[in-house]
Amino acid sequence: MVSEGAAERRTGPLRVETALRTVTADPVSPHRVRRTLELALVFAGAALAAVYTPEPEAGLLCLAESAGVPRTLYGLRESYPLDGGSPAADAHRTGRPVWLRPQEVAEGAEARRMPARDVHLAALPVRDGAGGCLLAVSERPGGFDAEDRACLELVADAVALPAPTARAAGEELLAGGFSLAMDTGRVEVGDAILELFAMDRAEFDGRVETLLGLTVPEDLPSLMSVVEADHMSIGDRELEFRVLQPTGPPKWLRLNGRLLPGGDGRPARLEGTVADASTLRAEITDVARVQRLAAALATAGTVRDVSQAVVAALRGPLRADRIALAELENERLVVTVLDPPEPGSWPELWQLEWRGEWPDAPVRAMPTLAAALREGRARIWPAGTALEPALAEVGPGGLAVLPLSAGGRTAGACLIGWDEPHHFGPDERALLTASAGLAGQALMRAHAFDAEHELVGMLQRQLLPRRLPDLPGGFAVARYLPATAGLEVGGDWYDVIPMPDHHVALVIGDVQGHSAAAATLMGQMRTALRAYAAEGHPPDVVVSHANRLLMELETDLFVTCCYVEVDMEDGTAWCVRAGHPPPVLRHPDGPAEVADADGGPPLGVLTQAEFPMTSLRLTPGAVLALTTDGLVESADLDIGAGLDRLARELSAADPAQLGLVADALLDGAHRGDDIALLLLRYDGMAVKPRREGWTVWRVPEAARHARRFTRRSLRAWGVADTAMDAVLLVVSELVTNALVHTDGPVRLDLTLIDRRLRAAVTDASPRTPVKPTDPGWEATGGRGILLVEAVSDTWGTVPVSGGKQVWSELLLQEQR
Numbered sequence: 001m002v003s004e005g006a007a008e009r010r011t012g013p014l015r016v017e018t019a020l021r022t023v024t025a026d027p028v029s030p031h032r033v034r035r036t037l038e039l040a041l042v043f044a045g046a047a048l049a050a051v052y053t054p055e056p057e058a059g060l061l062c063l064a065e066s067a068g069v070p071r072t073l074y075g076l077r078e079s080y081p082l083d084g085g086s087p088a089a090d091a092h093r094t095g096r097p098v099w100l101r102p103q104e105v106a107e108g109a110e111a112r113r114m115p116a117r118d119v120h121l122a123a124l125p126v127r128d129g130a131g132g133c134l135l136a137v138s139e140r141p142g143g144f145d146a147e148d149r150a151c152l153e154l155v156a157d158a159v160a161l162p163a164p165t166a167r168a169a170g171e172e173l174l175a176g177g178f179s180l181a182m183d184t185g186r187v188e189v190g191d192a193i194l195e196l197f198a199m200d201r202a203e204f205d206g207r208v209e210t211l212l213g214l215t216v217p218e219d220l221p222s223l224m225s226v227v228e229a230d231h232m233s234i235g236d237r238e239l240e241f242r243v244l245q246p247t248g249p250p251k252w253l254r255l256n257g258r259l260l261p262g263g264d265g266r267p268a269r270l271e272g273t274v275a276d277a278s279t280l281r282a283e284i285t286d287v288a289r290v291q292r293l294a295a296a297l298a299t300a301g302t303v304r305d306v307s308q309a310v311v312a313a314l315r316g317p318l319r320a321d322r323i324a325l326a327e328l329e330n331e332r333l334v335v336t337v338l339d340p341p342e343p344g345s346w347p348e349l350w351q352l353e354w355r356g357e358w359p360d361a362p363v364r365a366m367p368t369l370a371a372a373l374r375e376g377r378a379r380i381w382p383a384g385t386a387l388e389p390a391l392a393e394v395g396p397g398g399l400a401v402l403p404l405s406a407g408g409r410t411a412g413a414c415l416i417g418w419d420e421p422h423h424f425g426p427d428e429r430a431l432l433t434a435s436a437g438l439a440g441q442a443l444m445r446a447h448a449f450d451a452e453h454e455l456v457g458m459l460q461r462q463l464l465p466r467r468l469p470d471l472p473g474g475f476a477v478a479r480y481l482p483a484t485a486g487l488e489v490g491g492d493w494y495d496v497i498p499m500p501d502h503h504v505a506l507v508i509g510d511v512q513g514h515s516a517a518a519a520t521l522m523g524q525m526r527t528a529l530r531a532y533a534a535e536g537h538p539p540d541v542v543v544s545h546a547n548r549l550l551m552e553l554e555t556d557l558f559v560t561c562c563y564v565e566v567d568m569e570d571g572t573a574w575c576v577r578a579g580h581p582p583p584v585l586r587h588p589d590g591p592a593e594v595a596d597a598d599g600g601p602p603l604g605v606l607t608q609a610e611f612p613m614t615s616l617r618l619t620p621g622a623v624l625a626l627t628t629d630g631l632v633e634s635a636d637l638d639i640g641a642g643l644d645r646l647a648r649e650l651s652a653a654d655p656a657q658l659g660l661v662a663d664a665l666l667d668g669a670h671r672g673d674d675i676a677l678l679l680l681r682y683d684g685m686a687v688k689p690r691r692e693g694w695t696v697w698r699v700p701e702a703a704r705h706a707r708r709f710t711r712r713s714l715r716a717w718g719v720a721d722t723a724m725d726a727v728l729l730v731v732s733e734l735v736t737n738a739l740v741h742t743d744g745p746v747r748l749d750l751t752l753i754d755r756r757l758r759a760a761v762t763d764a765s766p767r768t769p770v771k772p773t774d775p776g777w778e779a780t781g782g783r784g785i786l787l788v789e790a791v792s793d794t795w796g797t798v799p800v801s802g803g804k805q806v807w808s809e810l811l812l813q814e815q816r
Contacts, residue, residue: 013147013150013151013154015043015430016039016043016151016154016155017154019039019042019043020036020039020154020155020158023035023036023039023158024036024158033051033064033065033159033161034065034067036155036158036159037049037050037051037065037066037067037068037134037155037159038067038068039151039155040067040134040136040151040152040155041067041068041294041434041438042430042431042433042434043148043151043430044136044138044144044148044149044151044152044155045138045140045144045148045434045437046068046122046136046137046138046144046148046152047068047069047074047119047137047138047139047437047438047441048066048067048068048069048070048071048073048074048076048135048136048137049066049067049068049134049135049136049137049155050063050065050066050067050071050076050134050135050136051063051064051065051066051126051132051133051134051135051159051161052064052079052080052088052092052132052133052134052135053126053129053130053131053132053161054082054092054130054131054132055079056082058079059081059082059083060079060080060081060082061079061080061081061082061088061089061092061132061133062078062079063076063077063078063079064132064161064258065161067294068137068294068438069294069297069438069441069442073445074119074137076135076137087100087108087121087123087135088123088133088135089133090123091123091124091125091133092125092126092131092132092133094125095125095127096125097122097123097124097125097149097152097153098121098122098123098124099120099121099122099143099144099149100120100121100122100123101120101143102118102119102120102143105119105120105121118139118141119137119138119139120137120138120139120140120143120144121135121136121137122134122135122136122137122138122144122149122152123135124136124152124153124156125156126156126157126159126160126161127156127157127160128157128160129160129161130160130161132161133156134152134155134156134159136152139441140405140437175190175191175192175193176190176192176193176273176274176275177189177190177193177271177272177273178190178193178257178270178271178272178273178274179269179270179271180208180269180270180271181267181269182259182267182268182269182270183267183268184267185207185208185209186206186207186208187206187207187208187211188206189204189211189274192274192275193274196243196251196253196274196275196276197211197214197243198214198243198245198246199214212224214243214244215241215242215243215244216241216242216243216244216250219241219242222239222241223239223241223255239254239255239257240252240253240254240255240277241253241255251276252276252277253274253275253276253277254274254275254276254277255272255273255274256272256273256274256275257270257271257272257273258270258271258272293309293310293313293314293435293438293439294438297309297310297438297439297441297442302446303327303336303443303446304336304337305446306325306439306442306443306446307325307336307337308337309442310323310325310414310435310439311323311325311337311339313435314414314416314432314435315339315416317431318416318428318431319418320416320417320418321395321397321417321418321419322338322339322340322345322346322394322395322415322416322417323338323339323414323415323416323417324337324338324339324346324394324414324415325337325404325412325413325414325439326412326413326414326415327411327412327443328373328410328411328412328413333366333369333412333413335350336412346393346394347389347390347391347393347394348389348393349389349390350390366388366390366391367388368387368388368391369390369391369401369413369415372401372403372413373403373410373413374410375403376403376405376410377403378400378401378402378403378429378432378433378436379400379401380398380399380400380401380424380429380432381395381398381399381400381401382398382421382422382423382424383396383397383398383418383420383421383422384421385399387399391415394415394417395415395416395417395418395419396417396418396419397417397418397419397420397421397422398417398418398421398422398424399415399416399417399418400414400415400416400417400424400432401413401414401415401416402414402415402416402432402433402435402436402439403436403440404436404439404440404443405436405437405440409444410440411440411443411444412440412443414435414436414439416432463493463519463522463523463526464478464480464493464494465478465494465495465496468496469496469498471496471498471504471568471680472502472568472685473502473568473569473682473683473684473685473686474504474566474568474680474681474682474683475658475680475681475683476496476506476658476678476679476680476681477658477659477661477662477678477679478494478496478662478676478677478678478679479662479663479666479675479676479677480492480494480674480675480676480677481630481666481669481674481675482674483514483630483672483673483674491509491510491511491512491513491514491518491519491521491522491557491559491674492508492509492510492511492522492628492630492674492675492676493507493508493509493510493511493522493525493526493676494506494507494508494509494626494676494677494678495507495508495526495529495530496678496680497529497530497533497534499533499534499536499565500536500760500798500805500807501567501569501751502567502568502569502685502689503565503566503567503568504565504566504568504680505529505533505539505542505563505564505565505566506563506564506565506566506624506626506678506680507526507529507530507561507562507563507564508561508562508580508626508627508628508676508678509522509525509526509529509559509560509561509562509580509628510559510560510561510580510628510629510630510674510676511525511557511558511559512557512558512559513557514674517555517557518557521550521553521555521557521559522559524549524553525546525550525559525561525603528545528546528549529542529543529546529561529563532545532546533565534798534799535798535799535800535801536798536799536800536801536805537801538565538574538613539563539564539565539574539575539576539613540576540611540612540613542563542576543561543563543576543578543600543603543611544609544611546559546561546603547578547603547604547606547607547609547611548607550603550604551604551607553604555604557604558579558602558603558604558605559578559602559603559604560578560579560580560602560603560629561577561578561579561580561603562575562576562577562578562580562581562582562583562626563575563576563577563578564576564583564616564624564626566618566624566680566682568682568684568685569685569688569689571617571618571619571620571622571682571684572615572616572617572618573615573616573617573618573624574613574614574615574616575595575597575613575614575615575616576600576611576612576613576614577597577598577599577600577611577614578599578600578601578602578603578609578611579599579600579601579602579603579605580599580602580628580629581627581628581629581632581633581639581643582594582595582596582597582599582643583595583597583616583624583625583626584624584625584627584643584646584647584650585616585618585622585623585624585625586622586623586624586625586647586650586651586653586655587619587621587622588619588620588621588622590651591651592623592647592648592650592651593647594643594644594647595614595616596614597614597616598612598613598614599612600612618682619682619684620682620683620684621655621681621682621683622681622682623650623655623658623661623679623680623681623682624679624680624682625646625650625665625677625678625679626677626678626679627646627675627676627677627678628673628674628675628676628677629642629673630669630670630672630673630674630675630676631646631665631666631669631675631677632645632646633673634670634672634673635672636670637670646665649664649665650665653665655681658679658681661679662677662679665677687753687754688753689751689752689753690717690751690752690753691749691750691751691752692709692713692749692750693747693748693749693750694706694709694747694748694749695745695746695747695748696735696738696739696745696746696747696748696761698739698746702735702739703732703735703736703739706731706732706735706748707728707731707732709748710724710727710728710731710748710750710759711724711728713750714727714750714752714757717752719752719757719812723812723813726791726810727757727759727810727812729787729791730759730787730788730791730792730808730810731748731759731761733784733785733787733788734748734759734761734784734788734806734808735748735761736784737761737769737784737785737806738761738763738806741765741767741769742763742764742765742767742803743764743765744763744764744765744803745763745764746761746762746763747761747762747763748760748761749761749762755811755812755813756809756810756811756812757809757810757811757812758807758808758809759807759808759809759810760805760806760807760808761805761806761807762800762803762804762805763803763804764802764803765803765804766799766802766803766804767804768797768804769785769797769806770785771785771786771789772785772786788808791808791810792808792809792810793809793810793811794808794809795807795808795809
């Protein structure tokens with residue numbers, strides 16, 4: 001026998017009437033309105049239901065209560081003008097319901113605030129009490145059918161709120177009530193609240209800060225978001241917090257409040273009640289479970305978060321023996337959460353398809369499940385139903401399959417199984433149907449979240465170096481960890497920049513904030529620092545140029561960075577900090593210390609900023625660590641203590657395996673912010689290069705003098721005469737080009753390491769030499785660069801402090 005949860009809605013209006021009589025039996029219950037709205041979720045298939053009441057003095061319809069997913073997901077406002085053209089205002093003015101299909105929603109004035117997916121919107125007048133309207137949203141393809149509309153009309157008739165008037169002066173508060181003046185912070189409280197706070201009336205001074213001081217510190221941020229007027233959001237109620245007790249553990253309290261606007265000289269006030277939460281938690285109904293599931297799904301970001309929220313909400317109340325949440329991907333059921341997680345608790349076919357931690361079950365092996373997914377309706381099979389083994393072993397005492405659908409597409413399925421025969425009552429079936437709808441919508445959002453998260457990660461990887469260069473006399477590794485909270489791409493970056501003469505620049509930085517603008521600026525700053533470093537500027541000039549560029553970009557963001565230039569030949573280094581944490585240096589014998597490096601302000605703050613340089617000394621075996629503040633600072637960790645901890649951990653590490661050291665330093669790191677980490681192990685160069693330099697005189701015989709200097713230097717280095725011809729030709733051509741085509745000083749530098757010789761000529765002109773494409777036989781010049789290219793193993797040109805350097809490298813074949 002096959003039963004469908006959706007079939008229960010055929011008698012929806014009758015069941016709503018019965019449920020409304022129960023919910024509205026106590027007209028003074030603080031939860032009456034919320035529970036009334038929850039009936040729209042269960043019986044009308046709404047994803048969100050909200051009631052708005054008029055505030056005539058402000059000329060607005062204001063949100064009084066809501067249930068389901070957060071209203072911001074559908075672009076619903078906290079208030080609408082009473083004389084405006086919104087569906088809420090139309091329903092309130094005309095007294096007639098407004099039913100909008102997705103196309104009509106998209107054509108409305110509020111379309112830009114609505115989600116891209118198709119939604120149906122209903123606005124129904126509230127005729128009793130303070131008036132107003134009921135708004136409901138559905139993501140089901142068919143929207144609200146006739147029975148759904150009948151159910152919503154019954155809910156609208158029962159959801160009436162009393163007129164929102166402030167308590168009259170001198171009127172006595174309820175025992176558990178309070179009234180807070182938002183301008184002064186003075187609060188009136190009933191005797192029951194003082195008893196909950198373990199305070200006598202004579203001890204209370206009427207200040208809200210006095211009560212806040214008795215709460216658990218960790219709960220203060222959420223409480224402040226309620227008692228501060230700028231943050232108060234109408235409809236944010238049922239806030240639970242803990243209050244300290246003279247003895248024993250803290251007590252859980254629940255606050256229900258509503259902001260009443262001021263007027264006629266009266267301040268805005270927050271009025272409500274505070275009660276002992278332990279007396280409220282035992283009262284859990286199926287409607288409350290749906291509401292709690294909706295609240296949990298509203299904060300679930302990833303597919304796995306959605307799955308875990310559904311398992312936590314359903315398995316216990318349903319007393320199920322196992323529950324599985326799965327995504328539908330290319331006709332395969334990819335399970336994201338199993339409870340219990342042990343493979344032995346699940347069908348043999350699933351165990352055969354096990355992939356690491358979770359199974360990958362083929363839908364084609366379970367045709368009954370495939371049919372349920374195609375139909376998109378909740379289905380229930382009681383004990384004894386003949387099913388394929390892959391399903392029968394999930395629930396031999398009863399099996400429920402909930403297709404998780406939204407927007408006309410099935411995103412996954414929830415399988416709930418019992419070992420002992422299980423009876424499915426009407427309320428339980430309604431719970432399953434409502435839960436499936438909420439979970440399907442949340443799963444679709446999570447799919448988009450995961451896709452965007454992957455896109456963000458790909459963008460971040462593209463902006464960071466794909467690999468670090470090989471370094472002479474050292475080894476560098478880097479790690480990047482994005483924050484786990486939120487999707488926005490961060491602005492942390494690192495770079496390793498090879499430079500001439502065996503110098504290398506290490507850069508690490510952090511752009512303020514997490515946004516596409518921060519990522520874009522990060523890419524610009526990384527490129528700018530690399531370009532300034534390639535020009536041959538000293539570290540302080542490189543950072544100053546980057547600061548000037550950032551000021552000219554006129555962005556509101558600032559950037560911190562740490563720039564260290566290391567001479568890999570002798571181990572000297574120069575460090576420049578711009579508002580960034582200093583590096584940590586581990587000495588070869590083990591001790592590590594935070595470098596005492598002077599620092600300047602962050603980039604982009606001051607136009608005429610000073611960025612002092614600090615010298616560092618590296619000996620072979622030393623490790624230099626640069627990091628962003630995400631690793632060394634958090635809400636619970638001061639940056640100074642974080643740097644000291646990093647130094648201790650680096651001191652205890654084995655630098656021989658630098659990659660393992662980096663992984664260990666990041667193990668257990670707080671993931672509230674992005675983290676970039678750059679490590680350099682300085683080994684020292686096994687063979688030190690030999691260097692000689694010559695300032696070329698501007699005399700007719702300058703080329704001959706340069707060749708003589710070159711020959712004398714090579715002979716001193718033990719280079720045979722037979723290996724000099726190509727070198728002398730290159731030197732002659734480079735020096736001649738510099739003298740003929742530029743003005744100012746010219747310098748020749750020779751460097752020999754192993755058998756590779758580098759000849760470099762520096763002049764004052766930034767103009768790069770042009771290689772002729774096809775010089776004619778009658779041309780009197782232009783062949784020098786062609787000769788250099790033909791003779792050299794490699795050659796090139798780099799900008800150097802307003803001029804350029806043309807260089808050539810040759811591999812000497814013979815050496816004494």
